[in-house]
Amino acid sequence: MVRATGRRTDRVVHGQESIRVALLIPTHALPPLSYVLPDRLSSGVRPGTVVVAPLSGRSRLGVVVGPDPQPGRAWEEISSVQNGLSVPPDLLEACLRISESYAVPLPTVLRATFPPGLDAGRFLVVRPDTDWSWEAGSVVSRAEIKRALGPDGLRAAEAGGQVSLSPAVPERKTVEWSVVRGGAEPDLGRAPRQREVLEALKDRGGALPSAALLSRTGAARSVLRELARRGAISLVRRPEPAPLFETSGGGEEEVEPFRRDAGRAVGRGGPFVWRLPTGEQPDAVAAVARAAVEEGEQALILAPEREAVDRLVRHLHRALPPGHTVAAYHGGLGRDRGAVHAAVRDGQVSVVVGTRAAALLPLARPGAFCVVDEPDGSHRAEAGYEGLPVHTRDVAFARGRAEGAAVVCLSPVPSLRLFAAGGRTRVGELPPRPPAEWPSVRIVDMRGSGSVLSSTLLDACRRIAAGGRRVGVIVDRLGYAAVVTCNRCGAVRRCPGCDAPLASHDGSRLLACSRCGLRESDEGRCAECGSDRLSPAGSAVERVREGLAEALGEPVGLITAGRRELDDASVVAGTARCVLREGWDAVVIPDVDSSLRASGLGATERSFRLIYRAAEVASDLLLVQTRAPGHHALLAAARGDYEALVASEVPLLRAAGYPPFAHLAVASLHGPEEKVLFAVESRLRPAVEAGVEVSDPVGVARAGRPPFWRVLIRARRPDPVARAAALVARIAAGTHGLRARVEVDPEEV
DNA sequence: AGCACGCCGACT
DNA sequence: GTCGGCGTGCTC
Numbered sequence: 001m002v003r004a005t006g007r008r009t010d011r012v013v014h015g016q017e018s019i020r021v022a023l024l025i026p027t028h029a030l031p032p033l034s035y036v037l038p039d040r041l042s043s044g045v046r047p048g049t050v051v052v053a054p055l056s057g058r059s060r061l062g063v064v065v066g067p068d069p070q071p072g073r074a075w076e077e078i079s080s081v082q083n084g085l086s087v088p089p090d091l092l093e094a095c096l097r098i099s100e101s102y103a104v105p106l107p108t109v110l111r112a113t114f115p116p117g118l119d120a121g122r123f124l125v126v127r128p129d130t131d132w133s134w135e136a137g138s139v140v141s142r143a144e145i146k147r148a149l150g151p152d153g154l155r156a157a158e159a160g161g162q163v164s165l166s167p168a169v170p171e172r173k174t175v176e177w178s179v180v181r182g183g184a185e186p187d188l189g190r191a192p193r194q195r196e197v198l199e200a201l202k203d204r205g206g207a208l209p210s211a212a213l214l215s216r217t218g219a220a221r222s223v224l225r226e227l228a229r230r231g232a233i234s235l236v237r238r239p240e241p242a243p244l245f246e247t248s249g250g251g252e253e254e255v256e257p258f259r260r261d262a263g264r265a266v267g268r269g270g271p272f273v274w275r276l277p278t279g280e281q282p283d284a285v286a287a288v289a290r291a292a293v294e295e296g297e298q299a300l301i302l303a304p305e306r307e308a309v310d311r312l313v314r315h316l317h318r319a320l321p322p323g324h325t326v327a328a329y330h331g332g333l334g335r336d337r338g339a340v341h342a343a344v345r346d347g348q349v350s351v352v353v354g355t356r357a358a359a360l361l362p363l364a365r366p367g368a369f370c371v372v373d374e375p376d377g378s379h380r381a382e383a384g385y386e387g388l389p390v391h392t393r394d395v396a397f398a399r400g401r402a403e404g405a406a407v408v409c410l411s412p413v414p415s416l417r418l419f420a421a422g423g424r425t426r427v428g429e430l431p432p433r434p435p436a437e438w439p440s441v442r443i444v445d446m447r448g449s450g451s452v453l454s455s456t457l458l459d460a461c462r463r464i465a466a467g468g469r470r471v472g473v474i475v476d477r478l479g480y481a482a483v484v485t486c487n488r489c490g491a492v493r494r495c496p497g498c499d500a501p502l503a504s505h506d507g508s509r510l511l512a513c514s515r516c517g518l519r520e521s522d523e524g525r526c527a528e529c530g531s532d533r534l535s536p537a538g539s540a541v542e543r544v545r546e547g548l549a550e551a552l553g554e555p556v557g558l559i560t561a562g563r564r565e566l567d568d569a570s571v572v573a574g575t576a577r578c579v580l581r582e583g584w585d586a587v588v589i590p591d592v593d594s595s596l597r598a599s600g601l602g603a604t605e606r607s608f609r610l611i612y613r614a615a616e617v618a619s620d621l622l623l624v625q626t627r628a629p630g631h632h633a634l635l636a637a638a639r640g641d642y643e644a645l646v647a648s649e650v651p652l653l654r655a656a657g658y659p660p661f662a663h664l665a666v667a668s669l670h671g672p673e674e675k676v677l678f679a680v681e682s683r684l685r686p687a688v689e690a691g692v693e694v695s696d697p698v699g700v701a702r703a704g705r706p707p708f709w710r711v712l713i714r715a716r717r718p719d720p721v722a723r724a725a726a727l728v729a730r731i732a733a734g735t736h737g738l739r740a741r742v743e744v745d746p747e748e749v
Numbered sequence: 750a751g752c753a754c755g756c757c758g759a760c761t
Numbered sequence: 762g763t764c765g766g767c768g769t770g771c772t773c
Contacts, residue, residue, distance in 0.1 A: 055761075751771105751772085
């Protein structure tokens with residue numbers, strides 16, 4: 001079921017011609033360059049082939065992107081072809097598209113398809129000088145050559161072809177393997193233990209790491225030594241095996257209800273969204289994976305975190321029928337990561353589950369991509385940090401299109417941008433599945449109350465704790481800081497300078513701005529309604545925990561990403577991510593307003609999602625305290641009514657010109673003000689296409705750190721936005737002292 | 750005049 | 762990313 005798309009990449013490049021090569025230097029400043037492809041190297045070179053090419057007299061690794069559209073400029077020759085590393089042409093196609101659409105340098109995107117830890121600083125000695133200490137054929141590091149020959153000597157040796165860049169993946173640790181020897185078998189009639197071990201080894205294909213064989217059979221090492229002495233097996237050192245798991249089956253029945261819809265999506269191909277309860281996601285994933293492997297294809301499952309990846313691997317182990325191979329791929333694998341990469345690329349793995357670092361893993365036979373917990377923020381790296389600032393959902397969409405595979409996004413509350421016709425990608429919807437159960441929901445109106453914890457909340461906690469059951473309390477802010485709100489209208493006291501909410505720390509009478517560090521006293525009136533009844537609200541997790549413990553007269557647990565204390569207490573406070581990972585009898589959100597009053601792109605969605613997910617993990621009761629009891633997102637979420645959210649929010653996205661109806665890019669410029677202003681006003685603004693709006697740079701002050709400037713770029717169509725974003729990045733890359741981070745169609749602003 | 754430093758653009 | 766060219770400005 002391979003549907004080749006091949007826009008410009010399926011032609012074979014051959015003959016003494018020139019080709020375009022994207023050198024793997026992660027910068028916006030360097031476009032693909034033209035090189036001559038000498039005849040002796042031309043066989044097998046196609047788009048996606050990895051080559052070594054010189055730049056300023058230095059060997060660089062690069063990827064062939066296609067034939068040279070304007071031959072004649074190329075002068076330098078490709079110096080070698082690295083066949084083992086090449087990127088599949090369809091995946092290259094997806095990389096080109098991602099680079100263009102999201103203003104990420106092509107080398108950065110291509111790098112993400114490569115095996116981890118690739119060492120591009122090693123040289124093969126081809127023709128050594130008589131006075132060199134290395135023999136022909138040996139591999140030496142750049143540093144060592146530089147030390148012996150000096151920088152000029154290295155360059156001369158490179159230019160003269162005496163050494164050639166020879167990148168390699170890190171060597172695997174070797175371990176002892178037991179391998180069955182062919183030929184006459186010794187008589188093991190009187191050695192049942194040896195016979196048993198030999199049979200077990202033959203069952204597993206005749207080769208197994210000795211440690212695994214021994215633990216599988218429970219035999220002692222002496223048994224292996226004896227078998228080796230008799231010539232039945234040999235003990236050899238081989239690379240450690242990759243952590244691949246054979247499926248066992250046994251849990252396939254639960255997958256059955258999902259198979260028809262998953263099969264339809266995988267059979268048809270293209271992007272899909274599937275709304276189903278969070279708890280049903282693992283079986284839906286299994287159904288998608290199964291549909292792909294039954295076609296003889298591979299599935300790539302993308303989950304937000306390592307733990308979720310490992311859980312899914314364990315689930316698939318049982319949920320898929322026997323005879324398939326599952327593997328995890330994420331940063332926690334260490335040196336095993338390279339081995340999994342190779343196994344996936346060679347097609348030995350049927351289903352690979354990974355974090356966003358796996359989004360561009362090359363697959364031998366791509367069949368389905370599946371994005372688990374699609375709206376989770378961890379699916380996208382922050383701009384400026386490691387990883388692509390592109391949501392894995394969008395990476396998967398680009399791949400699905402280029403590689404002819406289905407993409408299925410799973411969540412009970414998917415990103416709204418998937419539900420709007422006319423976006424970047426037309427997304428099909430699989431029949432949604434309603435929540436399996438829904439708790440009773442209690443909305444406590446906190447208007448007119450200055451307290452943080454209502455008596456209703458405390459009574460509910462007492463009642464549930466008394467029954468030996470558990471309450472999870474969601475407080476999505478660390479530490480003790482609290483904002484100040486008006487008791488009458490609920491407005492938040494904001495910093496006059498930068499509009500960020502002012503926070504009080506440790507109960508002091510002083511308010512501080514977390515952004516610019518401004519301090520002022522907490523006296524005064526509400527800027528909205530003039531009321532003088534202001535009180536701290538939006539308490540952070542430590543304060544709520546203390547308040548609860550005091551009011552309930554018993555210890556309260558704490559779960560955050562960094563800390564875990566008394567987590568078996570009957571009442572446990574924690575951040576949303578931690579509380580939502582577990583199941584509770586009741587879930588309490590004492591300050592849902594801290595989420596509801598947030599503004600900007602994605603804020604309402606996020607609030608809805610928080611409340612909805614809280615209801616999912618609460619088996620009996622969801623209790624929410626608010627000063628906005630009529631808020632439409634709150635009411636819809638309390639009913640579990642996603643359609644209502646779509647109906648109310650999608651028109652707002654359209655009216656506000658937010659994705660997917662229009663497109664925007666956020667550029668953060670770090671550097672002195674005059675350079676920022678010059679770059680934006682004199683270079684960016686005059687150069688953008690018609691229909692592209694560029695905002696004035698807005699300074700963002702940060703306590704203790706130099707400020708930066710933010711520029712919003714918007715337009716109706718996606719491509720001009722991406723081109724303008726790439727332009728700012730290029731301008732900044734070519735301006736000393738100016739650095740830019742750009743993010744196209746961010747999830748939130 | 751001679752030299753150090755930092756910015757800018759080229760590199761295919 | 763990395764290097765060399767060149768302008769600015771300082772010192773002998």
